[in-house]
Amino acid sequence: MANISTNVRNYFKLELLIARSCVILRQLFKSRYCLFYNGKIWDDSTTCAKNYSANIIAKNKTKVNLTSVQKTSVTNGNSNEWDLTTLTALLLYIDRPKTLNNTQIQQLDNQDKILTELRDIRNKLAHHASKSIDDVEFNQLWSELTTLLVVLGDIDSELDKIKDDSVFDARTQSINEGNVQEALRLNALGTQAHKVRNFSDAITFFTKATVLPGVSDHDRAVFYSNMSSSRLALYESNSGSSNKIEIDDPRDHRYRALQDAKQARILWSTWWKGHFRVGKVYASSNEHEKAIKSFERALALSPANVEIQNALDESRQIHGRQQRQEHLDPRLQPKTMAEKLEEMERKFGIDPEKVRLGRSLNAEIDPAAADVVKGHKYEHGDIDVKQDYEQAAKYFAKAASQGNAEGMYNLARLTDLGLGVKKDINLAFKLLEQAAAQPLQYPLFPNLSNIGIVAAEHALGLKYADGVGVHKSLPTAAYWYQRAVDHGCVESANNLGLMYLHGTGVNKNLDKAEQLLQLSSRGGDPNAMMTLAGCLLIKNDFQMAKTWYDRACEAGNIVAQTNRSQFEKALDQQKQFTDTCSPDVLQASNAMKSVFDSLKPKGSVYKQSDLEYISKYNIFNEHANRGSVTARKLCDAIEHFLLAFNILVESKTLSEKQEDLFIHELAQCYRIEHIVAQIPGIEMRQKCWDIVDRVLRRCSLDSNITGSLLDENARICYAVLHMDSHELIARFLYQCKQKYSKSIYFFQLSATVNGWLERYEDTLYDANSGLAIDPNYYELLYDKAVALRLLNKDMDEAIEAYRVFLAAAPKDHRKVPESYYAMASCYFVQLIQRNTRDIAKKTYEKGEEAEKLQLPCFLPYVSNNKTLLKGVFDTKNLLNTKPSPSVDVKLRLTDPYRVKLIKEHRKWEAETLQMKNDPHWSLLSSAHKPRATQQTAKSLIGLKAISLKEMDPTKEHVYEGYVLSAKI
Numbered sequence: 001m002a003n004i005s006t007n008v009r010n011y012f013k014l015e016l017l018i019a020r021s022c023v024i025l026r027q028l029f030k031s032r033y034c035l036f037y038n039g040k041i042w043d044d045s046t047t048c049a050k051n052y053s054a055n056i057i058a059k060n061k062t063k064v065n066l067t068s069v070q071k072t073s074v075t076n077g078n079s080n081e082w083d084l085t086t087l088t089a090l091l092l093y094i095d096r097p098k099t100l101n102n103t104q105i106q107q108l109d110n111q112d113k114i115l116t117e118l119r120d121i122r123n124k125l126a127h128h129a130s131k132s133i134d135d136v137e138f139n140q141l142w143s144e145l146t147t148l149l150v151v152l153g154d155i156d157s158e159l160d161k162i163k164d165d166s167v168f169d170a171r172t173q174s175i176n177e178g179n180v181q182e183a184l185r186l187n188a189l190g191t192q193a194h195k196v197r198n199f200s201d202a203i204t205f206f207t208k209a210t211v212l213p214g215v216s217d218h219d220r221a222v223f224y225s226n227m228s229s230s231r232l233a234l235y236e237s238n239s240g241s242s243n244k245i246e247i248d249d250p251r252d253h254r255y256r257a258l259q260d261a262k263q264a265r266i267l268w269s270t271w272w273k274g275h276f277r278v279g280k281v282y283a284s285s286n287e288h289e290k291a292i293k294s295f296e297r298a299l300a301l302s303p304a305n306v307e308i309q310n311a312l313d314e315s316r317q318i319h320g321r322q323q324r325q326e327h328l329d330p331r332l333q334p335k336t337m338a339e340k341l342e343e344m345e346r347k348f349g350i351d352p353e354k355v356r357l358g359r360s361l362n363a364e365i366d367p368a369a370a371d372v373v374k375g376h377k378y379e380h381g382d383i384d385v386k387q388d389y390e391q392a393a394k395y396f397a398k399a400a401s402q403g404n405a406e407g408m409y410n411l412a413r414l415t416d417l418g419l420g421v422k423k424d425i426n427l428a429f430k431l432l433e434q435a436a437a438q439p440l441q442y443p444l445f446p447n448l449s450n451i452g453i454v455a456a457e458h459a460l461g462l463k464y465a466d467g468v469g470v471h472k473s474l475p476t477a478a479y480w481y482q483r484a485v486d487h488g489c490v491e492s493a494n495n496l497g498l499m500y501l502h503g504t505g506v507n508k509n510l511d512k513a514e515q516l517l518q519l520s521s522r523g524g525d526p527n528a529m530m531t532l533a534g535c536l537l538i539k540n541d542f543q544m545a546k547t548w549y550d551r552a553c554e555a556g557n558i559v560a561q562t563n564r565s566q567f568e569k570a571l572d573q574q575k576q577f578t579d580t581c582s583p584d585v586l587q588a589s590n591a592m593k594s595v596f597d598s599l600k601p602k603g604s605v606y607k608q609s610d611l612e613y614i615s616k617y618n619i620f621n622e623h624a625n626r627g628s629v630t631a632r633k634l635c636d637a638i639e640h641f642l643l644a645f646n647i648l649v650e651s652k653t654l655s656e657k658q659e660d661l662f663i664h665e666l667a668q669c670y671r672i673e674h675i676v677a678q679i680p681g682i683e684m685r686q687k688c689w690d691i692v693d694r695v696l697r698r699c700s701l702d703s704n705i706t707g708s709l710l711d712e713n714a715r716i717c718y719a720v721l722h723m724d725s726h727e728l729i730a731r732f733l734y735q736c737k738q739k740y741s742k743s744i745y746f747f748q749l750s751a752t753v754n755g756w757l758e759r760y761e762d763t764l765y766d767a768n769s770g771l772a773i774d775p776n777y778y779e780l781l782y783d784k785a786v787a788l789r790l791l792n793k794d795m796d797e798a799i800e801a802y803r804v805f806l807a808a809a810p811k812d813h814r815k816v817p818e819s820y821y822a823m824a825s826c827y828f829v830q831l832i833q834r835n836t837r838d839i840a841k842k843t844y845e846k847g848e849e850a851e852k853l854q855l856p857c858f859l860p861y862v863s864n865n866k867t868l869l870k871g872v873f874d875t876k877n878l879l880n881t882k883p884s885p886s887v888d889v890k891l892r893l894t895d896p897y898r899v900k901l902i903k904e905h906r907k908w909e910a911e912t913l914q915m916k917n918d919p920h921w922s923l924l925s926s927a928h929k930p931r932a933t934q935q936t937a938k939s940l941i942g943l944k945a946i947s948l949k950e951m952d953p954t955k956e957h958v959y960e961g962y963v964l965s966a967k968i
Contacts, residue, residue, distance in 0.1 A: 007133055008301065009168070012270055019266070028091060029091055059095070060094050064090065065089065068248055068287075072250055072252070076255075081259060085122070092116065096108065117148055129467070168269065170216060175215070175216060179213060183215045187226065190223075193230075194229065199234035207227065210224060218268050222273075225277050228277045254284055254285055257277075261278040272298040272299075272305065276294070276311070279295040279311060292319060295311050313468050325527075331526075337385075340380070368403070369399070369406075371395045371398045371407065372406045372407050372410065374395040375395035375399065392414065392419075394420075396410040397411050404452070405452035406435075406450075406451045408431050409452040409455050410452070432460050436457050458491055464476040465495070474504055474505025475506070485519070491520070491525060493520035493523065513535070526552045526556060526557035527557065530557050533545045537571060537574060540574065540578050542571060542574070545571065617635060619855075630812045631812075636672050637669045645679075647665070667716045671716065689721060689722075693718075696711070699714060712743060716746070726753055752783065755783065758790075766783070767784035771784070778809040781801070782809070789802075795830050806820075811850070817850040821844060824844040827843060828840050847863075
């Protein structure tokens with residue numbers, strides 16, 4: 001470690017924390033698997049994994065985005081092989097069952113928030129190109145990571161040990177010298193077998209070396225690294241002409257090579273070769289983005305290592321081409337010279353024979369140009385020449401030696417690819433620089449452009465953009481693209497336009513982006529045509545958007561052709577949207593789409609669904625015009641939100657006046673309907689938080705605005721934006737209610753938060769206090785009914801409260817069906833006192849009828865009460881079978897529900913004791929603590945029900961009531 005800089009050590013300490021988190025996330029996955037799938041246990045078997053992949057992942061494939069290697073690791077079943085990206089994908093995006101209770105849902109939501117933050121930090125580290133982090137950034141990231149891990153159950157004192165440099169030292173181990181010598185002997189035999197290409201034998205020797213006890217971790221890391229190399233070599237020797245790239249089978253030698261390489265990396269985290277081996281396997285499976293990250297880690301540990309640098313350049317080069325989708329560009333497909341001349345004749349009407357004649361005459365005047373022509377003939381093949389890359393390179397080199405820019409560029413291109421000459425990325429880069437430095441006018445014919453210069457400038461832009469053969473620098477890439485644009489390169493105009501569109505390497509400038517894309521499109525670039533069509537669609541220039549998209553398709557853009565139906569659908573939806581929006585709202589909506597577009601991965605197809613409620617504005621407006629009060633509220637809320645969002649994105653810094661207007665519009669949105677306010681991206685959310693904090697600070701310091709509408713609005717925004725922090729916001733809202741005792745919205749927010757905290761008495765107090773201001777405020781009427789039901793004191797009072805809500809609320813309010821289902825559950829609880837089975841069924845049916853009036857965005861309707869009640873109604877024995885006095889007592893004593901409840905009771909009793917003995921008990925939020933107690937109480941209620949049934953089987957409805965109250 002002595003030769004590794006402090007900043008690089010900082011990076012790898014954070015990597016160790018990320019690796020440690022995987023242990024916790026694996027346990028979390030197994031816990032959720034048991035919770036979601038009726039108590040099933042994840043046993044790391046392939047049978048369990050295949051069922052999970054077929055039945056769960058397949059149903060969530062649009063949300064769970066796994067690479068081929070990750071899919072294989074999941075199918076293999078061994079969760080110890082899953083990395084953080086795989087674990088977070090499975091934990092965050094698998095659908096939850098609809099039978100979870102509110103406490104479980106909130107616990108999962110809190111965990112998901114932590115998982116998202118953990119994933120974001122991991123991604124930030126993975127994309128840290130230098131793999132070097134200074135102390136300031138390190139301390140910040142360390143604090144964030146350790147806080148998350150402690151909340152997930154790790155121990156703070158254990159994490160502190162990783163912060164010390166000694167964590168990289170070889171750990172003290174009990175060494176068996178005899179085994180060490182045997183392991184080294186086996187390693188030497190394996191190495192020799194690998195050299196003579198006996199890879200299977202090599203793997204056998206290395207495997208025997210890895211399993212010997214009493215051998216140091218660093219030695220074992222070497223054995224695993226060597227075994228990974230042999231497995232990869234065995235795959236390459238066996239694959240022959242196979243075109244298979246993806247790893248889709250755990251028996252694939254590359255998959256096993258990857259596991260070996262990762263084991264080497266775990267055993268010796270600061271040895272460059274472990275990271276290098278991981279990168280090599282990823283590169284072989286065409287996962288070059290992952291390969292790049294591993295090669296960058298290896299290079300940080302061994303900066304002068306040429307082998308690593310070459311592998312890194314190779315993967316960056318391939319990854320850059322893949323991102324630009326060059327394999328789909330018909331212009332880049334290989335063509336013979338004859339085919340190229342035919343294309344010129346077809347496009348420009350130039351006779352191929354005249355071209356050939358002109359070239360032969362030119363050979364006498366300009367020998368260097370004649371050598372370039374010969375080079376092209378040998379590269380592509382011609383009617384009188386067989387394709388020969390080596391001869392092509394010789395002729396390009398001959399022309400380059402005479403100062404010919406086109407020769408230099410083409411020799412650089414072949415050298416870059418290793419065609420006809422030894423692959424040398426550094427030499428290729430130097431040749432490009434030499435070509436770009438030549439005079440713009442052709443020396444022999446000053447009126448003509450010097451061919452090769454513009455192509456070299458464009459190629460240098462690509463080199464700096466990808467970081468191939470040179471340190472990656474987007475601003476330098478933009479410089480070379482601009483030079484090429486100035487000299488007429490349409491491809492560079494497209495690339496530079498994309499940089500201005502997304503703000504990468506340059507300041508974001510949509511006008512500049514559109515100008516460049518227009519320039520490139522007119523020059524015939526099909527990629528620019530498709531991008532320009534998307535820009536024009538956002539600007540609502542529908543005719544030109546369609547025109548350019550059609551031209552992209554006609555020009556052979558395969559991506560445009562594939563996604564044509566999606567584009568046309570988006571075009572139609574946007575037309576409908578503009579027909580129903582005011583100009584201000586339309587402008588704000590366009591701004592929001594632009595932000596969503598900048599946040600989505602580059603190269604992805606734009607989806608209208610990304611905007612959720614915003615994209616449904618025209619649907620809401622249509623329903624509002626038919627008389628829907630709920631739809632009208634949603635439209636009004638969206639309009640306020642879009643106006644707020646437009647203020648947020650129109651400039652990096654806002655004036656105080658702009659901040660005040662932003663607060664006003666956002667608060668109005670929250671007052672009307674908060675669910676439409678979807679702020680994209682952590683940076684945008686942080687900007688919102690900062691604005692709200694500044695306005696609140698101004699209000700507290702300025703006596704003229706303290707107690708003003710601005711202060712009230714800022715408080716509303718603060719409360720809604722921080723609603724996840726339940727205890728904090730509960731205290732904050734207590735102050736707000738005192739200060740603004742006539743503002744009903746603070747009482748509504750407080751009722752909601754107290755409900756999440758299961759403080760139902762406080763919820764009831766808030767609801768009654770707010771209703772004293774406005775007795776018909778139906779949001780609080782609903783909160784009151786829910787609180788009364790959950791307090792479980794007087795179900796008649798709860799039922800009446802629901803009736804009052806139903807009388808006041810619009811018929812298509814999203815809580816109307818739920819209210820009927822909740823009332824039905826109240827009636828079932830009353831079965832203990834009287835037979836209310838029929839009225840419960842009728843009330844349930846009213847809920848189903850009410851669903852038919854719901855807006856499309858709230859369907860299919862989700863209700864835990866409905867799911868539970870439907871299960872009850874579908875059970876014939878519970879509703880229709882009359883109890884028989886002759887029921888066997890033994891059967892009653894072995895009632896499956898009783899057995900389940902006894903197990904539940906014991907389980908949660910043990911959990912409660914364990915939780916209270918846990919040193920982290922005090923760190924748990926109050927929302928988590930009551931869970932065990934609440935479940936135990938439900939178990940006791942259920943046990944009481946069964947006892948009553950056994951004592952007197954004729955009191956069937958009493959039994960049903962207790963069972964329902966236990967479940968509800």
